Amino acid sequence: MLTLQDLSPSTRVQAIERLTSPDLGRWLTQVQQVGRCTNPIRVVGSSETIDPATGVVLRSYSSASEPDGITYLRCGNRRRAVCESCSHQYQGDVYHVIMAGAAGGMKNVPADVADHPLVFATLTAPSFGPVHAAKKPGRRGTQRCRPRSGDGRKLCPHGRPTWCMAVHDHDDTLVGQPLCRECYDYLGHLVWQWYAPELWRRFTIALGRALARHLNLSETACRRLVRVQFAKVAEFQRRGVIHFHALIRLDGQPTETDPFPPPARTVSASELVDLVLQAAGDVSCEASPVDVHDVGRVLSFGRQLDARAVHGDADREAATGVELHPETVAAYVAKYATKAAADLADSQAGPNPHLARLKRLVRRTALRAGCAGLTGPDGPYKGWGRWADMLGFRGHFASKSRRYSTTLGRLRQARRDHVRARLNKLHGGEPVRVGDDADLAELEADSTLVVGSWRFAGIGWLTAGDAALAAASAARARDD
Ligand SMILES: [Zn+2]
Ligand SMILES: [Zn+2]
Ligand SMILES: [Zn+2]
DSSP states (O other), rough: OOOOGOOHHHHHHHHHHTTTTTHHHHHHHHHHHHTTTTOOEEEEEEEEEOOTOOOOOEEEEEESGGGGGGEEEEEEEEOTOHHHHHHHHHHHHHHHHHHHHHHSSSSBOOGGGGGGGGEEEEEEEOOOOOOOOOOOOOOSSSOOOOOOOOOOOOOTTTTBOOBOOOOOTTTTTTSSSSOOEEEEEHHHHHHHHHHHHHHHHHHHHHHHHHHHHHHOOOOOHHHHOEEEEEEEEEEEOSSSSSEEEEEEEEEOOSSOSSSOOOOOSOOOOOHHHHHHHHHHHHHEEEESSSSTTOEEEEEEESOOEEEOOOOHHHHHHHHHHHOOHHHHHHHHHHHHTTTTTTHHHTTSSSHHHHHHHHHHHHHHHHHHHHHHHOOOOSTTTTTTGGGGTTOOOSOOOOOOTSSSSSOHHHHHHHHHHHHHHHHHHHSSOOOOOTTOOOSSOOSSOOOOOEEEEEEEEEESSHHHHHHHHHHHHHHHHHHH
């Protein structure tokens, strides 16, 4: 709970000014409208809603009518560490997209998709060198990090032990750090991360082929009968490399009238598990050297592949002993959609030298690749340096095939419509849309036209006092 005493003197003065201002009510409404966003976007300008047939101005709205002459928009950031409110909204959206495709019966996805074979798979990166690990209790063998093996106390070429007898707690900052940073293949790690989206793409192709072989069909014939649909998220592991969690479902060939038909050939969920493992194990991709001094690499997924059948059906579950529910998987997947590399570092006490090294190396290697002419528009490392914060991962954190279920865009549109209706009621106005994730309207339905002129005015609440009040309001909303 915020008390004014907790604030610095100048912030306190700003907060009191706001609390005693005549337009406090309107300001609080704005806070609410952006969902108590931590870091809203400030815009100034105006727009008019016009009937194109007659040219009559139906409504007009201007930020001038708002407190301080500012209109606020949600930041739309999906990262929890940046904005709790917007990341929560994003996580909810991802959950609904994943859940609709896994269980059906919501968001225009029919209930019987729940009968299609569905598999939850985790595709990991290979090892780039031993790292400290926290092992779950109760799993086979020891909980020790890396017990000594047969060859006793072997040191690495840099004189560091190749073993670790500690039992690491999950919160231990050592977890994910290499045993020897000189032995660790940092460049291999970053190149793999850069190519991970391509590996995923090839995996989906390989799965289609494996399926055709399994059904004894040509690939073309197979696609007419059985289609692979998926939704996936990328999650950063502690060692700073992503892995993919994916829900993979089989459908038939979609048509205008039936976008989610069942597969026209029987493939059981456990057969699909085998095909997924086979395809993920087979797929590889040749990476370009980062410059003339570097070697080429053949990249593949790590050996720790995991695939399990998902069932929403209690009877079937009782018969097979499978315990993976669509709800569980959707919640799990959505949770990771709001985490990023930066959050990985933030969540740890103190600086993480391993992640810091990776980040530096992205920039440095981008320069190397740049000098070798590989970062140009057609180069294999185009724009690499821009992805330092993502430790070289340029893919989407959450993505899906077109027919998996509804889209994030459609959910956002529905919310925009809702916000628009509310705004129109409130002040007969029509604020702008900024970027993909801002949740305010752009064009009205076909019958009207919105003409606006808006200017970006900054990021964040106007004063530290305003930010403190918005944060207090967010805390109160969470507690309710
Ligand atoms: Zn926000
Ligand atoms: Zn260890
Ligand atoms: Zn070493």
